[in-house]
Amino acid sequence: MSEGKLQLINxxxxxxxxxxxxxxxxxxxxxxxxxxxxxxxxxxxxxQKARTLPNKVIVLCGVHFMGETAKILCPDKTVLVPDxxxxxxxxxxxxxxxxxxxxxxxxxxxVVSYVNTSAAVKALTDVVVxxxxxxxxxxxxxxxxxxxxxxxRNLGNYINQTTGRKMLLWDGACxxxxxxxxxxxxxxxxxxxxxxxxxxxxxxxxxxxxxDHVGSTAALLSYAAKSDAREFIVxxxxxxxxxxxxxxxxxxxxxxxxxxxxxxxxxxxxMKLNTLEKLRNCLRDLSPAIEVDPEVAARAIxxxxxxxxxxx
Numbered sequence: 001m002s003e004g005k006l007q008l009i010n011x012x013x014x015x016x017x018x019x020x021x022x023x024x025x026x027x028x029x030x031x032x033x034x035x036x037x038x039x040x041x042x043x044x045x046x047x048q049k050a051r052t053l054p055n056k057v058i059v060l061c062g063v064h065f066m067g068e069t070a071k072i073l074c075p076d077k078t079v080l081v082p083d084x085x086x087x088x089x090x091x092x093x094x095x096x097x098x099x100x101x102x103x104x105x106x107x108x109x110x111v112v113s114y115v116n117t118s119a120a121v122k123a124l125t126d127v128v129v130x131x132x133x134x135x136x137x138x139x140x141x142x143x144x145x146x147x148x149x150x151x152x153r154n155l156g157n158y159i160n161q162t163t164g165r166k167m168l169l170w171d172g173a174c175x176x177x178x179x180x181x182x183x184x185x186x187x188x189x190x191x192x193x194x195x196x197x198x199x200x201x202x203x204x205x206x207x208x209x210x211x212d213h214v215g216s217t218a219a220l221l222s223y224a225a226k227s228d229a230r231e232f233i234v235x236x237x238x239x240x241x242x243x244x245x246x247x248x249x250x251x252x253x254x255x256x257x258x259x260x261x262x263x264x265x266x267x268x269x270x271m272k273l274n275t276l277e278k279l280r281n282c283l284r285d286l287s288p289a290i291e292v293d294p295e296v297a298a299r300a301i302x303x304x305x306x307x308x309x310x311x312x
Contacts, residue, residue, distance in 0.1 A: 005032070008276045012036055015283035021057035021080075023279070024050065026066065027217045028271040031242035033061045033279065040243065042218040043069075043115045044130040048308065050074055059282060060290075061274040063088045067290040068119045072297045072304060082278035084288040086270045088116055090202070093172030094151030096120035102148070106168060109148040110141060113303065116174070117151060119292050123299035128307045131201055131216035135159050136312045138167070154178075158201040158208055176268050177202035179258040180235045185210065188233050188254060195254065196229045200236035207235055207256075224248055237268050 013036075016023060024046050025037035034040045039049050043066065050058060050070040057078045060067040063086045071079040099121050103111055113125035114134065122128055129137050138159050141147065149156040150170030154177065160167055180203055189197065189210070198220045199211035208214050213223045217240050224232050225247050234241060235256035244253045258266050282288065292300070 005276065008280055009036055011280050012276065012283060015280065019057045019283055019286070020055050021059055021283055022053045022055040023059045023061065024070070025274070026062035026239075026271065027221070027243055028237040028239035028268050029061050029274045030239065030272060032276050033274050034239075034242055036276070036279070037061065042130065042132060042216050044132040044216070045218060046070070047073065047115070047130075047304065053077075057283075057286070059279065061279060062086070063091075063268075063270050064290075065091045065116060065118060068292055069115065069122075069304065071290045071292050072119060072122075072301050075292075075294075075297065078286060079290040080282045080286065081288060081290060082275065082282050083273040086273040088270060089175040090114070090116040090152055090172055091118055091121075094118075094121055094170055096124065099150060099170065100124055102150075102170060106146075106148055109146045109168065111148045111150075112138060112141075112167070113150050114152050114155060115307075119296050119300045121150070122303055123296050125300075125303040126306070128303045130307075131155060132218055133307065133310060133312060134201075135162060137307065137310055138165060139163055140310065152202055154204055154208075155201045157205055158214065161205075174202045176237050176266060177235075178204065179266065180204070180207050180256045181258055182206045182210075184257040185233065185235065188256070192231050192233065192254065194229065195231035195233050195252075196224075196227060197233045197256075198223060198235065203235050211235070220244075221247065224251065224253070237271065238266050239268070239271060 023037045024039045025033050051073045059080045067081040111126045115130045147167040149167040151172030153169045156169040196212040199208050199214045231252045233254045238255045241253050
């Protein structure tokens with residue numbers, strides 16, 4: 001470890017204590033961020049843990065909607081993000097006013113929204129879901145319930161196929177998961193015939209159909225740890241490979257390639273905006289801080305609470 005990085009980590013640890021701060025990080029952030037975090041997890045785990053933390057300050061190393069969710073659940077805490085520009089292509093694909101018009105055009109539907117949405121979209125929602133619990137929550141709704149599912153069409157299609165539901169889908173997608181190349185994955189499978197293919201349900205149907213296991217980042221990590229296989233091709237954002245390699249040092253993890261050769265399209269550029277320097281700065285300055293309009297937060301917390309009430 002370089003002297004500069006060690007100094008940054010020491011500063012982060014000092015400021016964390018001084019500010020009574022807890023650092024939370026998503027699996028898709030860089031390994032350096034995950035290694036200094038108090039809590040590392042997927043969106044569901046971060047939401048579940050946020051409200052139980054005793055700290056006065058939460059630093060959410062992820063993307064903007066995750067900071068919003070933490071603030072909605074913890075309105076009395078200071079919620080910081082290292083970079084306010086860390087957005088989400090999936091959340092951006094579902095503008096609140098357009099989604100509101102879509103919902104109003106289809107009255108009588110239960111609105112199920114993926115956690116990868118703005119607070120304003122959550123405020124239009126009946127129940128929020130994550131990739132960890134989306135299928136189970138949809139299955140828990142009565143079979144004759146008409147459902148609007150947004151914003152990820154790939155996750156929605158996957159749930160429709162596996163449950164037999166006919167949810168009405170918003171046409172949104174994650175730019176990272178859309179980019180995985182079917183032909184390149186087939187090539188990798190030929191080169192590594194014993195490798196298991198792990199696929200996030202935000203991927204396209206053709207990729208998911210090839211998978212040995214489809215699941216959230218946490219589910220893919222768990223599958224890899226428990227599997228007897230020694231090699232895995234991983235079709236999700238490459239940040240998860242850090243934790244996979246830490247937990248399974250005797251196994252090989254191969255990132256699935258994107259459509260465009262030579263690009264870093266399997267990296268979320270927004271997640272990579274989280275750096276040790278920015279983390280240090282936001283702890284030092286207590287900025288940038290997430291704020292959510294109280295009226296929006298009051299509506300948005302209900303579908304989040306409903307999600308958290310499910311015990312699977």
